[in-house]
Amino acid sequence: MSDIRVRFAPSPTGYLHVGGARTALFNWLFARKVGGKFILRIEDTDTERSSEAMVRGILEGMEWLGLNYDEGPFFQSNYAEQHRAAAYQLLESGWAYRDFAPKQERDDATIKQDIAKQKVFNPFRDLPKTESDARAETGEPFVIRFKVPEVGKTQFDDIVFGLQERDYNDIEDLVLLRSDGHPLYNLSVVVDDIEMGITHVVRGQDHINNTHKQVLLYQALGKPLPRFAHLPLILAPDKSKLSKRKHGEIVSVTTYRDAGFIPDAFINFLALVGWAPQEGLAAKDQEIFSREELINIFSLEGIHKSNAVFNFSEGDERNWTDQKALWMNFEYIKTWPLEKLLPLVKPELQKAGLWRDDYETERKAWYEHTITLLRERARTLLDFAGHGRPYFVDDLSFEFEEAAVKKNLQKDPALKTLLPELANRFAALAEFTHDTVEAALRALAEEKGVKAGLLINATRTALTGQSVGPSLFELVLVVGQNRAAERLNHAAELI
């Protein structure tokens, strides 16, 4: 056990996206590795942009990923009173001042132009305390700004980026409290981090500027600094920061859940962007890591400084997201212990109305065999109910792919009589095994002077409606004697 405490502090202005998820993951891994506490704090002080739906989205994302937290979720808006008190404390101690200048309305469009202007000296900075108090007394609106000292610099030793320094001249007198009394981000974060005893702040590199401001606040409040570790950013293929507005649902983690990802596979993928195991902690070329392994080998020192690109191409159905992520998922589906996979497949079948309770009792062996067969070609969990449908329905309520019918059934008119004949032979088998089925099919092919491949491919399509799938004789066994005969007869009618 250690007294290390970290937090993940998303603002609910969007769903949990890939970048946020990785920040959460690294915090979580670190906490688990050192035996510390992982805290979830929702930074909802921006009431206009925050919404309950987004909070739910974040919570769902965390749950799906299995990033369990030891404390929270705390909602920052509940602590506004403390934040306000801190602002006034700073005002009293001379670290902050009232700014009576009227609010400047700025929108997103003009903001970047405005900020190009030089920092201007604020005339209210040196307003005598008595006058400031008097004006406040009359009810004149004001914001409370932090009074950044004139000479000196802030500094902190970042675990990832090393020593960071910033001249006071490059830091503006940030607003602590809005004119409506609303506390702002930098103040709230610092007060909460102090209150929660956060020892390590692990967050995106886009906060490095804020960190300098926060360092100032820690000092003014007379509190020791936590350690900071800033993470490199995850970029979109166009090299811009991932964002909900620009990149849409493709960057939301719930999209991956809904697309049939195994959470552990996604975690594995995420862990490897912007971080790599340190020398000697893992087999040199290992890529697949279980959660436990990741916890074991994780260290903040293995995080690197350069941004990474998360690849996806919209509109490309097969490669809709990062190909390595896709591959990773496939790899997990293929190789994960069956007992871990089964609980993830069950809800998919239930959703599709394909689940039967006897899959866990009398038909357990058949069911597991079927899943074992399907998993070799399933790229996502969705495939079990998708391509897998013909394996689970008793009737013919599955789709016959047009191309498959054309290619494998209508290719040779002789199949119209061959398939019913094959159905009869299958039905007549006393023992229905891989070998007897194969022998029956090959014997028929030989008698009729056709290639076994013709019958094999036609049978596959007859049984599943598809042109691709597992080895035929495995497939026939799983479909079973009755259903196989029935489907062969039915297929003959399609010719």
Added chain:
RNA sequence: GGCGCGUUGGUGUAACUGGUUAACACGCCGCCCUCUCAAGGCGGAGAGCACGGGUUCGAGUCCCGUACGCGCUACCA
């Protein structure tokens, strides 16, 4: 504009404190296997480490400069 950070094949990464033909994974191409498609096995193309200087017997690894990219710069977080 200012401040900061970064730069190894298409992508993600590796390369101990500078030392053989820059390694692995994904993706791509080919071959093998084969009843289809995958998987798997084998092999291949693809970076000379952003560029230019310097230090050194020797630099992707150290130093300087340049370019490019990204981030931040708000009474958002």
